[in-house]
Amino acid sequence: MTRHSQQCGFTLIEMIVVIVITGIIGGMVAMFIRAPVQGYVDSSNRAEMGDIADTALRRLARDIRTSVPNSVRMPATNCVAAVATPCYVEFIPTKQGGRYRADTGGHNNILNFGTGGTLIFDIVGAGMPAPAIVAGTDFIVIGSTQSNAAPPYDQTGTGILRQVSAMTNANETITFAAPVLPVWAEVPGQRFDVVDGTQRAVMYGCLNVGTSGGEGTGTLTRYWAYNFNTTQIVPPGGSTAVLADRVSACEINYDLTSQRHGLVAIRLGITRGGESISLYHTIHVNNVP
Numbered sequence: 001m002t003r004h005s006q007q008c009g010f011t012l013i014e015m016i017v018v019i020v021i022t023g024i025i026g027g028m029v030a031m032f033i034r035a036p037v038q039g040y041v042d043s044s045n046r047a048e049m050g051d052i053a054d055t056a057l058r059r060l061a062r063d064i065r066t067s068v069p070n071s072v073r074m075p076a077t078n079c080v081a082a083v084a085t086p087c088y089v090e091f092i093p094t095k096q097g098g099r100y101r102a103d104t105g106g107h108n109n110i111l112n113f114g115t116g117g118t119l120i121f122d123i124v125g126a127g128m129p130a131p132a133i134v135a136g137t138d139f140i141v142i143g144s145t146q147s148n149a150a151p152p153y154d155q156t157g158t159g160i161l162r163q164v165s166a167m168t169n170a171n172e173t174i175t176f177a178a179p180v181l182p183v184w185a186e187v188p189g190q191r192f193d194v195v196d197g198t199q200r201a202v203m204y205g206c207l208n209v210g211t212s213g214g215e216g217t218g219t220l221t222r223y224w225a226y227n228f229n230t231t232q233i234v235p236p237g238g239s240t241a242v243l244a245d246r247v248s249a250c251e252i253n254y255d256l257t258s259q260r261h262g263l264v265a266i267r268l269g270i271t272r273g274g275e276s277i278s279l280y281h282t283i284h285v286n287n288v289p
Contacts (some may be wrong), residue, residue, distance in 0.1 A: 049270040049277045056220050056243035057281040067091035068141045069287045074254050075148035081206035081250035088234045096194040099124040114183040118122040120175045135167045137197035143185025144289045147259050153228045158186045158288050187289050199224050206250030214274035216246035246272050
């Protein structure tokens, strides 16, 4: 007997029908899951932008809170940044501080002000850990009481910024560069601030702010390690670091209604992929030396 093998399979029409049905089912499933997936992507994008803006503003706030009294300054007290009009805020951060000896009490190294004063003084608080001051690098600021923000940047006879030239007596005695400090710099609290000579003054700037194609075009940039400028120069040069990119909005305001206290307010907006976030942060400024 002759045996005939039988072959089973799909016809071309059956395969086409299966492909069509699978495509319809896949399209229906995609319609249901598209919105949740897109929502998750948008939420992740907004969260990342919020984290970038929050980190940048917290860094700015941390720097300003350690600033020398009356050293915060801006080209304009209220600035809304745009591509053609950047916003800047400048100040001098401190790394430490202490009190200077202002009366004899059997000691010779007292801080005098005006003509005839010496360029050496003892740090009050013998036996306490001395401030970590690097001679030849770091600076001191004494008596920053002027609200015009110029004296803390000024190393001449009209200013109150001086470089430390020597540390003696187990780092308890400071010798600083001439000239002597002006008479008005003497304050009851006898406080002095130490400025890191490797960082010096610091400036933050919102640059090229705007949007293009659903993306922010600006940056929030930090400047440091440039020369102290009695008159503010923008941009100042020195070292730079971008703290936030794709910045689409930036507004900085410095409210100095009270000479003892100031308030820096900054609004920062970031736009990416058509999504935008905006954060508002206020920073208290203590201007009491």
